[in-house]
Amino acid sequence: MEMPVPNSTILARKAHLAARLAAVLPSDAVIQDEMETRAYECDGLAAYRCPPLLAVLPRTTQEVSDILRICHEEGVPVVPRGAGTSLAGGALPTADSVILGVARMNEVLDTDYDNRVIRVQSGRTNLSVSGAVEEEEFFYAPDPSSQLACAIAGNIAMNSGGAHCLKYGVTTNNLLGVTLVMMDGTVVEIGGAHLDAGGLDLLGVICGSEGQLGVVTEATLRILRKPEGARPVLIGYDSNEVAGACVSDIIKAGVLPVAIEFMDRPCIEACEAFAKAGYPMCEALLIIEVEGSDAEIAHQLELIIEIARTHNPVELREAGDADQAARIWLGRKSAFGAMGQINDYMCLDGTIPVGSLPQVLRRIGELSQEYGLDVANVFHAGDGNMHPLILFDANKPGDLELCEQFGAEVLKLCVDVGGCLTGEHGVGIEKRDLMLYQYAPVDLEAQLLVKDVFDPKWLLNPAKVFPLSVSEGRREPVLAAE
Amino acid sequence: MYNPQDEAELAEVIAEAGALLCIEGGGTRGFGGAGEVLSTSGLTGIELYEPGSLTLVAKAGTPVAEIEQILAAEGQRMAFEPMDMRGVLGTSGVATIGGVFATNSSGPRRIQGGAARDYLLGVRFVDGSGQVIKNGGRVMKNVTGYDLVKLMAGAHGTLGVLSELSLKVLPNPEAVVTVSVAVADLTVAVRAMSAALGSPYDVSGAAYDPDTGLVHVRLEGFARSVAYRQDKLATELAGFGTVATDAGSEVLWQGIRDVAGFHGRVGDVWRISVRPSDAPLLAPMLEAEALQFDWGGGLIWALCDAGADLRARMAQAGVAGHATLVRGSAETMTRLGRFQPQVAPLEAIAKGLRQRFDPKGLLNPGVMG
Numbered sequence: 001m002e003m004p005v006p007n008s009t010i011l012a013r014k015a016h017l018a019a020r021l022a023a024v025l026p027s028d029a030v031i032q033d034e035m036e037t038r039a040y041e042c043d044g045l046a047a048y049r050c051p052p053l054l055a056v057l058p059r060t061t062q063e064v065s066d067i068l069r070i071c072h073e074e075g076v077p078v079v080p081r082g083a084g085t086s087l088a089g090g091a092l093p094t095a096d097s098v099i100l101g102v103a104r105m106n107e108v109l110d111t112d113y114d115n116r117v118i119r120v121q122s123g124r125t126n127l128s129v130s131g132a133v134e135e136e137e138f139f140y141a142p143d144p145s146s147q148l149a150c151a152i153a154g155n156i157a158m159n160s161g162g163a164h165c166l167k168y169g170v171t172t173n174n175l176l177g178v179t180l181v182m183m184d185g186t187v188v189e190i191g192g193a194h195l196d197a198g199g200l201d202l203l204g205v206i207c208g209s210e211g212q213l214g215v216v217t218e219a220t221l222r223i224l225r226k227p228e229g230a231r232p233v234l235i236g237y238d239s240n241e242v243a244g245a246c247v248s249d250i251i252k253a254g255v256l257p258v259a260i261e262f263m264d265r266p267c268i269e270a271c272e273a274f275a276k277a278g279y280p281m282c283e284a285l286l287i288i289e290v291e292g293s294d295a296e297i298a299h300q301l302e303l304i305i306e307i308a309r310t311h312n313p314v315e316l317r318e319a320g321d322a323d324q325a326a327r328i329w330l331g332r333k334s335a336f337g338a339m340g341q342i343n344d345y346m347c348l349d350g351t352i353p354v355g356s357l358p359q360v361l362r363r364i365g366e367l368s369q370e371y372g373l374d375v376a377n378v379f380h381a382g383d384g385n386m387h388p389l390i391l392f393d394a395n396k397p398g399d400l401e402l403c404e405q406f407g408a409e410v411l412k413l414c415v416d417v418g419g420c421l422t423g424e425h426g427v428g429i430e431k432r433d434l435m436l437y438q439y440a441p442v443d444l445e446a447q448l449l450v451k452d453v454f455d456p457k458w459l460l461n462p463a464k465v466f467p468l469s470v471s472e473g474r475r476e477p478v479l480a481a482e
Numbered sequence: 483m484y485n486p487q488d489e490a491e492l493a494e495v496i497a498e499a500g501a502l503l504c505i506e507g508g509g510t511r512g513f514g515g516a517g518e519v520l521s522t523s524g525l526t527g528i529e530l531y532e533p534g535s536l537t538l539v540a541k542a543g544t545p546v547a548e549i550e551q552i553l554a555a556e557g558q559r560m561a562f563e564p565m566d567m568r569g570v571l572g573t574s575g576v577a578t579i580g581g582v583f584a585t586n587s588s589g590p591r592r593i594q595g596g597a598a599r600d601y602l603l604g605v606r607f608v609d610g611s612g613q614v615i616k617n618g619g620r621v622m623k624n625v626t627g628y629d630l631v632k633l634m635a636g637a638h639g640t641l642g643v644l645s646e647l648s649l650k651v652l653p654n655p656e657a658v659v660t661v662s663v664a665v666a667d668l669t670v671a672v673r674a675m676s677a678a679l680g681s682p683y684d685v686s687g688a689a690y691d692p693d694t695g696l697v698h699v700r701l702e703g704f705a706r707s708v709a710y711r712q713d714k715l716a717t718e719l720a721g722f723g724t725v726a727t728d729a730g731s732e733v734l735w736q737g738i739r740d741v742a743g744f745h746g747r748v749g750d751v752w753r754i755s756v757r758p759s760d761a762p763l764l765a766p767m768l769e770a771e772a773l774q775f776d777w778g779g780g781l782i783w784a785l786c787d788a789g790a791d792l793r794a795r796m797a798q799a800g801v802a803g804h805a806t807l808v809r810g811s812a813e814t815m816t817r818l819g820r821f822q823p824q825v826a827p828l829e830a831i832a833k834g835l836r837q838r839f840d841p842k843g844l845l846n847p848g849v850m851g
Contacts, residue, residue: 114676114759115780137682159625170623172632173600188827193757195780196586196597198804198822200641200832200850204599204632208625225682248534254557254653254704296707303704351621354535383622384535423623431626438626439616446615446839447628453834465627 001048001429004463004475006095010076014053017074017098021056024066031055040099043084043091044146045430047400052079052093059104061179061187061217068215069185071098077459078183080211082154083125085146087347088428090158090210094463100215102153108132109218117176117193118223122153122216126160129221138223141168144424145336156216159208161424166382167258167291168224170424172207177220180206180213183455193220205450210426211461213454227291230258232328233301235308236282236315240264241358243284246311247381248354250288255303260382261287261332264361267339267376267389268331274338277331280315286381287332335378336389343374343391346403350414351423354384363413364388371406373399385423386414412437427465435467444470487524489541489606489614489645495520496643496844497612503844505639507543507581512571512809513638513820515849522580525645530620533558536651537603537620542580542644549579553651561652562598563589563735569745571809580644586636589739590687590700593679593777599635601650607634607642610840620648633835639846641839655702659712660731663697664723665690669762671697672779674722676758679778681718683711689738690775697722700735741783743774750810752792754782756803767799768792789814793822821850 010017018032031037032054042049053076058064071078081091081101093099105121106128112118113136120129126147129140143162144150150160156178161170168174177191190206191197206213237243247260263271263285272279279285286308290300301318308316319325331338339345352360361377368375374391388410392403411421411431415438421431435444444466451458451474458474468475484503486492496503502517525543532538533556540549546564553559564582568574581587583605588597604618617630634641661678665671668690675688678699687700699715701708716725728734737743744751749771756764758779765773770784770792784792793805804822807815823829832851836843 112757112759113680114673115757116676116679117757138680159629161623165623169596169600172629173596182827186827188825190828192802194755194803195592195777196588196636196755198755198806199824199828200835201586201599201632201636202828202831204635205629207632208629225680227684228682251536251653252534252556254656256653292707293710295710296704299704299706351623353532353537353621355532380623385621385623418619419621420619420624420626422626423621424625426625427627435627442613443616444627446609446617446630449838450628450630450633450835453831453838 002468003050003094004468010053010096013074017076018054020070020074021054021067024070025056025058025063029057029059029063031057040081040093040101043086043089045087045089045092045428047394048089048092048429050093050095052097052099053095055099055101057101057104061181064100064181064215064217065185065187067100068181068183072184072457072459075457075459077462079461080153080157080215082123082151082157083149085150086154086158086426086428088422088426088430090426090428090464092429102151102217105217112193113138115193116223117220119218119220120152122156122219123151126150126152126155133223137226139226140221140223141174142171152219152221153216156207156219157209157211158424158426161385163259163261163380166260166380167256172204174222175203175207175219176222178203178206178216179218181215181217183214183457183460191220210428210465212451212465213460228293229297230289230291231297231301231319232287232289232325233304233319234315234317234328235286235288235313236280237284237311238282238314240284240361242311243286244354244357246286246308249307250304251382253303253307255300257288257290257304257382259287259289260380262379262381263332263335264377266374267335267378270338270342270376271331271335274341275331275334277327279331282314287328332378339376339389339391344394345389345391346407348386348388348390348407348410349422349425350411350419351383351385352414352417352419354381356417356419357381360386360413360417364410367406367409371402373403373406384419408434429464432465433467448474483519483521485521485524489525489608492522492525492643492645493608493612493614496608496610499844502847505643505846507578507584508545508576510571510573510575510577511567511581511585512573513849515846517847520643522578522643528552529646537648538651539620539646539648540579541646542578544579546577546579546582557654558651559654560601560649561591561595562601563591563739564598565589566740569740569742570751579647583635583647584637584639584644590689590735590776593688594684594686599632602631602635602647603650604648605631605634605644606646607644609642610842610845614645615642618648622650638849640836640850643845657705657708658700658702658729658731659708660728660734661699661701661712661715661719662726662728663719664695665697666723668692668765670722671775672758672761674719675699675778677718678715681715683715687735687738688778690779691743692773693743698734698738700731738776741774743772744783744785747772747785749785750788750790750814751808752784752786752805753808754784754792754796754803754805756780756782756801760801760803764796764799764801767795769795791818793818819851
C-alpha cells in the first residue's frame with residue numbers, strides 16, 4: 001500500500017512541534033518517545049504500520065482546538081484516532097503526522113430521557129453509551145461488532161452500522177449533533193437535541209467523512225427504549241438462491257426483523273468446528289431476529305416460519321428460551337474468531353442489492369478457486385452488506401498481495417451488480433485505490449471540493465479515502481515559514 | 483422557462499445559462515428565488531422498483547402521487563411521510579419527488595423512522611457548472627466516500643439540481659391505531675408524549691392539537707401487535723387524561739402532517755424545531771395566533787401576525803433550535819430570511835460549499851443565504 005513520502009522538513013521540526021504542543025497541554029498528553037509512539041503505528045488493519053511523529057491525547061475540546069491550531073500553523077498533518085479499531089486503515093499514521101487520540105475524552109455529559117438523547121464525549125466506547133442508559137431500559141442502537149472497544153468518534157467518522165441496522169439505521173440516522181473542531185482550531189456546534197439541524201445538512205456530510213473534515217469532540221445521540229424482548233430463529237437451506245429468495249419474501253411480506261444474518265457453507269463449517277453451536281451442515285443458514293413482547297415475537301416468528309416453509313428448509317430451529325437463543329447466535333458471533341483460528345484473514349465489506357446475492361456468492365466461489373484462497377461468507381442479508389472473509393497466510397511471501405487482489409475483484413463485483421465498495425467499514429487506505437471504479441473523476445472531484453471547504457490546507461487525515469493520484473495536487477505540503 | 487426533458491438537456495441548460503435560475507419541481511413548495519424558471523417536471527419516470535430489496539429509483543420530476551401509487555400496489559410506502567405543502571401555502575400543482583428531497587420534507591414519523599434524508603440512498607444531480615455528478619447508490623448501507631446524498635437533501639437546489647433519486651421504501655403496516663389523550667395543557671401534553679415515546683411500544687407519531695386539547699399517539703404494525711400495544715399504552719397514559727382509541731387514523735395523521743388546522747387562515751406560518759421539553763416554555767412567548775405540535779413537542783407550527791420575528795422571541799426565551807419562515811410576505815422573507823441564520827463559521831462553510839458547487843451563483847440564489 002503506497003503512502004505519501006514523509007515531509008523531511010516536518011520530521012526535522014519534531015522537537016519544535018512537541019515543545020509548542022507541550023506548552024498548551026498537560027505533561028502526560030504529548031507522546032514523543034519512539035517506543036511509546038509505536039502504540040499508535042496501526043489500527044485494526046494491522047498489515048500496515050507506521051509510527052507517527054507524535055501522539056497527543058487531549059481531554060477537552062479546548063485542548064483539541066489548541067492542538068489543531070498549532071498543527072495548522074506548522075503545516076503538520078493530523079490523523080484523528082478513536083479507539084483504533086478501523087478495519088480500513090482510517091487511523092493509520094504517516095511518519096510526518098500527529099496522531100490525535102480522543103480516547104481520554106470518554107465522559108457522559110448529559111443524559112436526557114425526556115427528550116431521548118444523550119450527550120457524550122466522542123472517545124466514549126459505543127457499548128458504554130448503551131451502558132450509561134441501561135438502568136432506565138434505554139440503548140444506543142448502532143451496534144458495530146467491535147462495539148466493546150470502538151469509540152463514538154470513530155463510529156461518526158466511518159458512519160458505522162451493525163447487525164441491527166435493518167430496523168434502527170446506522171450512525172448517521174442516530175446522530176443529532178456534534179461539537180466539531182476545524183483544522184484551524186475553530187470550534188463549532190452543529191445540531192443539538194432538536195431534530196434536523198438548520199441550514200445545509202453538514203452533520204450528514206461530516207458523518208462518514210473519515211476524520212477528514214474536522215475532529216468531533218462531543219456528540220448528541222438518539223437513545224431508544226429497549227424492546228420488551230427479542231428472539232432468533234435459525235433456518236437452513238440447501239442453496240444460497242433459495243435462502244436469498246426466502247429473505248426477499250420475508251421483507252416483501254411486511255415483516256421487518258431487527259436482524260437477518262446469512263452464513264454460507266464454508267462459514268458454517270468453520271464456526272461449527274470452532275464454537276460447536278450445533279449448526280446443521282447445509283449450504284446456507286439464516287438467523288433472523290425479531291423483537292417485541294412474547295406474543296408479538298411469537299406472531300412474527302409464525303409469519304417468518306410460514307414463509308420459510310414454502311421454500312423447503314432443511315432445518316428450522318426456534319429458540320424456546322434464552323439459552324437456546326444464545327446457542328443460535330453463538331456460531332455467528334464467533335465467526336471472526338473461528339476464521340482467525342484457521343488462518344489470517346481479510347474481511348471485506350461491500351454492499352450489493354439483496355436480489356444479486358446468489359449471483360455474487362457464486363462468482364466469489366469461482367474466484368476462490370482461481371486464486372486458490374478459501375473464502376467464507378457472513379452477511380447482513382436484510383440490507384445487502386456482505387462480509388466475505390478471505391483466508392491467507394501472512395507468513396507466506398506474496399499471499400497478502402494475492403488476497404488483496406482477490407478482495408479487489410470481489411469489491412469490483414459488488415459495484416458491477418449495483419452495489420458499493422464499503423457498507424460500514426469505510427474506505428481508509430484499504431479501498432482508496434478502488435474509488436475510481438465506483439465513481440467517475442467528476443464524482444470524486446465533488447467530494448474533494450467539500451474537503452477543500454472544511455480543510456483548505458488538506459492537513460486532516462490527508463492520505464485516506466481518495467486515490468493518492470487524485471488528491472496529490474491538494475496534499476502539497478504547506479509549511480510554516482522557517 | 484426552461485423545461486429539459488432529460489438529464490443531458492438539464493446539464494446543457496445549466497452549462498449554458500448566463501443568468502439566475504429558479505429551480506422548480508411541481509411548484510408546490512413556494513420557495514423559488516429570482517431568475518428564469520428551470521423546471522424539472524420533464525424528467526419523469528420510475529427507473530427501477532424492487533419491492534424485495536425495498537428500493538425505488540425515480541427521475542426527479544416524477545410526481546409523488548405516481549410513486550405512492552406504484553408503491554401501494556405492492557403494499558409499500560415512503561415511510562417518512564413527505565408533507566403536502568399546498569394547503570398551507572395555497573399553492574397548486576403536482577408535487578415531485580425531487581422537491582420532496584430538495585426540501586428534506588418529513589412528516590410525523592420523523593421521530594421514529596427518520597427524516598426524508600434518512601431514506602435517500604443515492605442521487606444524481608447537475609451542479610452549477612453543468613456537470614452531472616452521482617453520489618451514493620441504491621443499497622441501504624454505503625459509506626463509500628463522502629455522503630453528498632445527505633448534503634443534497636434539504637439543500638433547496640442551491641448546490642445542484644437533482645435529476646435522479648434512489649430511495650428506501652418500507653412495507654405498509656397491517657394496522658394503524660391512534661391512542662388519544664385529553665390533556666389539561668401543553669405541559670401535560672409534552673409529558674404524555676414523552677412517556678409514550680419513551681415506552682417500548684414503538685410509537686410512530688406523537689402530536690398535540692391545543693385547539694382540541696388532544697394528544698394523539700400512533701401505533702402501527704401487525705394487527706395483533708397493535709392491539710396489544712394499544713392496551714399497554716392506554717394504561718400507561720391514563721394518568722395524563724381521558725384516553726380513547728381510534729382505528730381510522732389516516733385522515734387525522736394526514737392533517738397533522740399537512741398542518742390542516744392552518745389551511746385557509748391568514749398570517750405568517752413558522753416551523754420551529756426544538757428540544758421537545760422546551761416547547762411548554764417557548765410556546766407562550768411566541769405570541770402566536772394558533773399553534774400545532776408534532777414530533778412529541780419538538781416540532782412547533784406557529785401561525786402569527788404578519789411580519790413578526792419569532793426567532794427573536796425564541797432567543798428571548800433562551801431556547802435552542804431553529805425556526806423556518808414557511809409563509810410570509812416578500813418583505814418579511816427578505817427582512818428575516820427563510821432559514822435561521824447560523825453562526826459565522828457555519829455560514830462560511832455553507833457559503834464555501836455553494837461557491838464550489840455553483841461558482842457562477844446561478845442556482846436558486848438567496849434561497850439559503
